[in-house]
Amino acid sequence: MNRQDLLVLQDVRERKGSYYTPRIWVELSQKYLADVFGTDWQDEYYVWDCAAGTGNLLAGLTNKYNVFASTLDKADVDVMKQRIHNGANLLEEHVFGFDFLNDDFAPKSKGRKLPNALYDIINDPKRRKQLIIYINPPYAEHGNRSTFAGKGEHKAKVSTTNKVYNDFKSIVGTAVRELYAQFFLRVYKEIPDAKLASFSTLKFINSQNFTKFRSYFKAAFLKGFICKANTFDSVRGQFPIGFLIWDLEKKETISKVNADIVLDDAIFKRSWKKGTKSFYAINARVFISDWLRNFYDKKSDEIGYLILPGVDMQQQGGVYITSQPTKSDVLQHKTARVTINNLMEMSVYLAVRHCIDHTWLNNQDQLLWPNKKWEKDIEFQNDCLAYTLFHGKNIIQSKHGANHWIPFMEKEVNARAKFDSHFMASFIGGKIIKNGYSDLFEQQETAFCTVREFSPEATQVFNAGRELWKYYHAAPNCNVNASLYDIREHFQGRNEKGKMNSKCNDETYNELIGNLRLALKALATKIEPKIYRYGFLKK
Ligand SMILES: C[S@@+](CC[C@H](N)C(=O)[O-])C[C@H]1O[C@@H](n2cnc3c(N)ncnc32)[C@H](O)[C@@H]1O
Numbered sequence: 437m438n439r440q441d442l443l444v445l446q447d448v449r450e451r452k453g454s455y456y457t458p459r460i461w462v463e464l465s466q467k468y469l470a471d472v473f474g475t476d477w478q479d480e481y482y483v484w485d486c487a488a489g490t491g492n493l494l495a496g497l498t499n500k501y502n503v504f505a506s507t508l509d510k511a512d513v514d515v516m517k518q519r520i521h522n523g524a525n526l527l528e529e530h531v532f533g534f535d536f537l538n539d540d541f542a543p544k545s546k547g548r549k550l551p552n553a554l555y556d557i558i559n560d561p562k563r564r565k566q567l568i569i570y571i572n573p574p575y576a577e578h579g580n581r582s583t584f585a586g587k588g589e590h591k592a593k594v595s596t597t598n599k600v601y602n603d604f605k606s607i608v609g610t611a612v613r614e615l616y617a618q619f620f621l622r623v624y625k626e627i628p629d630a631k632l633a634s635f636s637t638l639k640f641i642n643s644q645n646f647t648k649f650r651s652y653f654k655a656a657f658l659k660g661f662i663c664k665a666n667t668f669d670s671v672r673g674q675f676p677i678g679f680l681i682w683d684l685e686k687k688e689t690i691s692k693v694n695a696d697i698v699l700d701d702a703i704f705k706r707s708w709k710k711g712t713k714s715f716y717a718i719n720a721r722v723f724i725s726d727w728l729r730n731f732y733d734k735k736s737d738e739i740g741y742l743i744l745p746g747v748d749m750q751q752q753g754g755v756y757i758t759s760q761p762t763k764s765d766v767l768q769h770k771t772a773r774v775t776i777n778n779l780m781e782m783s784v785y786l787a788v789r790h791c792i793d794h795t796w797l798n799n800q801d802q803l804l805w806p807n808k809k810w811e812k813d814i815e816f817q818n819d820c821l822a823y824t825l826f827h828g829k830n831i832i833q834s835k836h837g838a839n840h841w842i843p844f845m846e847k848e849v850n851a852r853a854k855f856d857s858h859f860m861a862s863f864i865g866g867k868i869i870k871n872g873y874s875d876l877f878e879q880q881e882t883a884f885c886t887v888r889e890f891s892p893e894a895t896q897v898f899n900a901g902r903e904l905w906k907y908y909h910a911a912p913n914c915n916v917n918a919s920l921y922d923i924r925e926h927f928q929g930r931n932e933k934g935k936m937n938s939k940c941n942d943e944t945y946n947e948l949i950g951n952l953r954l955a956l957k958a959l960a961t962k963i964e965p966k967i968y969r970y971g972f973l974k975k
Contacts, residue, residue, distance in 0.1 A: 456669050457493050457572045457635060460700060464661065465679045466496055469568065469633055472658045472681050478502060481566045481631070482557055486536045487573045487619065490515040491526065494570075500527045504554045506534035530554070537598035537618050541626060558627055565629045565685060572635040573616040575671075611640065611649035624653050629685035631658075638662070638678050641693050641715040642800055650717055656686035661696040662713060664796050675750070675799040676713070691717050697797065713797055716974055723747040724803035724972060728772065728785050736775035739840035739859060740832050742782045744770050749798045755789040756829040757782075759836035779863065780817050784810065787820035788972045790829060791960035803972055810970040815891050819963050822894035825860070826901045826920060826956060834917040841919055843898065849905040853916045864888045893959045900952040907948055924949070 457465075470477055478499040485493050488505040490512050497503050505516060505526060513533045520526050534549050542548035543555035550558075557563045600618040603625075611617045616636040623632055632655070640646045640653075660680035665671045678695055697710040725747050741761045745754035754770075761771040774782045789803060810816055824830060825843045832841045840859035866887030890898060901920070908914055908923045915922060927945040928937045940946055967973050 456489065458667055458669070458700075459492075459495070461635070461663060461667070461679065462493055462495055464698065465493075465570075465633065465635070468659055468661060468679065468681060469570070473568070473631075481568050482554075482563075483568050483570050484554060485570050486534065487571045488512070488516065488531075491519060491524065491531075493572055494526065495524075497525065500525050500530070503527070504530045504532075504551060506532050506536070506549075508533070508535050535598075536622065537600045537615075561629070564627055565631075567627065568631040568633050569623050569627065570633045571619060573619040575637070576615050607648070608652055609645070609648040611643075611646045614639070616640075617646070617649060620653060621649075624655075624684055627684075632682040632684055633679070634682075635677055635679050637665075638676055638693075638695075638715050638800060641690060641717055642802065644718070646717075647719045650690050650719070654687035654689055655682040655684045656688045657681075657690070657693050658683055660693070661698045662797075663698050663700060666796075667700045674796040676797060689717075714975065715800075718802060718804070722805045724785065724788070724805060727805040728781065731778040731781040732772060733775040733777045734773065736777055738773040738775050739779070740774045741765075742772045742774055742785065744772055744785075747802045747804075749792075749794045749801045749803075752789055752794045755786060756831055757786060757824065759832050759839075776859075776863070780821060783821040783824035784817060786827065786829065787823040787960075787963055788967050790827060791823065791963045791967060792973070801973060804974070805971070807971040810966070813966065813970075814889075816963065816966050816970075818888050818890050819894050819959060821864075821888065822890055822897045823956060823959050823963065826897050826952060828920075828924075830919075831921045832919040833921055834915060834919055835922075839917045839919050839922075842917070844902060844905055848902055849909050851909050851916050852914075856917050891962070893955070893962045896955040897952070897959050900948070900955040904945075904948040904952055907944060 473481055478497060479502070482502045482504070483494070483497065484504040484506070485491070486506050488494065488507040490507075491505055494503055494505055503526060507513060507516075510533050513531060516524070516526065516531045517528060520528055520531070530551055530553070532549055532551060539549055541550055541555065541558055543550050543552045545552050545555075557567055596613070598618070600622050601612055604612045604618070604621050608617070608621065612621070616634070617640060620632065620634070620636075620640070623630060640649060658681040660678055662676040662678045665673050665675045665677045668677060671677075676695075678693075680693065680695065693715045694712045695715065697713050699710055725744060728744070740757050740759055743754065743756050743758060743761060743765050745751040757774065765771050772778075772782065792798070825841065830841065832839060838857040839855075840857045842855055842857070843860050843864060845858065845861045846853075846855060904920075904923060908918060908926065909916075911926070914926070918926070925936055927942055927949075928940045930936055968975050
């Protein structure tokens with residue numbers, strides 16, 4: 437990366453959202469512009485970078501008479517002018533200080549800031565169709581705990597004290613907090629029919645917060661690519677940044693965008709493109725959380741709680757089953773009771789949220805209300821149950837009360853005494869739950885008599901789990917009612933901060949838990965295509 441721009445102190449740059457575009461993405465974005473607008477695009481179109489910083493994005497452009505560069509800070513304008521003296525291919529008259537979110541589009545000839553040539557283009561309905569707003573706008577967002585910088589600080593005043601914010605807050609709702617959205621909105625309204633070629637997150641395509649924005653901002657998507665956010669200087673998150681080219685003349689509702697996936701290390705090789713990725717605009721209440729609500733059971737006794745954070749993949753880590761939800765989970769209404777009546781649906785939820793790994797690419801993909809096909813696929817449901825029973829995110833603990841999640845009978849694991857609850861083994865075996873097995877579920881004894889038949893992959897998971905339980909029950913100080921989590925805790929122990937260790941010295945245990953994880957992975961691979969087929973996720 438070319439770092440000659442690091443003249444501005446780091447903290448000042450972060451406050452203003454100035455993350456420089458790496459040279460590889462500058463070059464690739466210009467290749468995409470040439471693909472869309474033709475090899476002579478630099479002669480046939482005008483270019484305005486209205487968030488130019490020190491002009492990185494314009495490096496490599498050849499026709500300076502058609503290029504304009506403006507930015508907020510005078511110091512950056514001075515650097516650009518200095519660069520012109522050092523040979524940068526820009527016209528001094530076309531480089532100017534301009535606050536794009538506040539200043540008027542008024543010309544130099546009237547004592548204001550826009551170069552007259554640019555003012556004339558913007559005011560000519562024909563010529564402004566040839567104007568490409570080519571930008572990497574600032575990323576700061578107001579009031580968001582985890583900013584793109586990953587610092588967690590509020591960027592108050594960065595984005596809420598300007599004219600564009602005030603003009604649009606009632607039209608596009610919360611989306612207006614995002615600085616890049618403010619740039620897009622001003623371009624859309626005041627330079628109608630121009631082209632927009634911009635780096636940004638994909639939130640304006642797929643976030644629910646941008647629903648109102650999308651009802652207002654209508655444009656035709658032409659072409660674009662996505663790359664990893666952390667290839668940008670100072671951006672640490674694992675999510676995609678897109679460079680997307682739009683024709684604002686064609687008013688099309690944004691519903692789906694197919695972008696090329698590019699990998700930073702491979703760009704100069706022939707295989708820099710790694711397929712495409714679709715991003716969907718989903719506006720209505722059709723998410724997996726809306727679906728699961730149909731199965732909430734407030735009447736029957738609970739056997740545990742499912743914790744449900746937001747519906748996008750980046751929240752995967754927060755999905756788990758517990759015996760005791762935290763206060764904050766309860767306060768934020770993120771808990772659902774798991775009962776005999778909804779155990780299968782809750783298991784489907786946990787499995788579809790965990791079978792596919794969270795990556796930078798799928799970070800913002802949202803889990804959806806499925807179609808009806810899953811209802812008939814009993815094997816899928818049983819696979820999900822097996823996955824849920826043995827998954828590391830099942831953190832049921834016997835210290836909080838009877839453990840209803842032991843998937844075996846005493847004999848199978850050589851237990852020394854009777855379990856307090858046989859609920860899970862009975863549920864799986866299709867046995868009527870009798871008094872003495874579990875008092876708790878006596879009243880529902882006729883409802884669940886289905887013997888659950890498991891696929892070979894799910895059976896492998898049970899087999900690996902059974903070996904682990906057996907090994908634990910052979911230990912001298914074992915707890916008969918132990919859950920999977922209790923067993924892991926027993927062998928792995930905790931560090932001085934109270935966190936469960938990831939490693940353990942007991943080689944037999946390591947092998948057994950390793951076998952269980954492998955079997956779970958194989959089961960996840962089997963479940964995965966059905967997650968798409970049944971519409972929980974879109975490809
Ligand atoms: C992400 S940086 C991009 C810099 C450079 N164009 C590049 O691609 O490397 C965004 C730039 O927008 C500038 N900026 C922030 N707010 C602005 C505003 N209201 N008007 C114009 N420029 C602004 C920042 O100072 C910063 O230089």
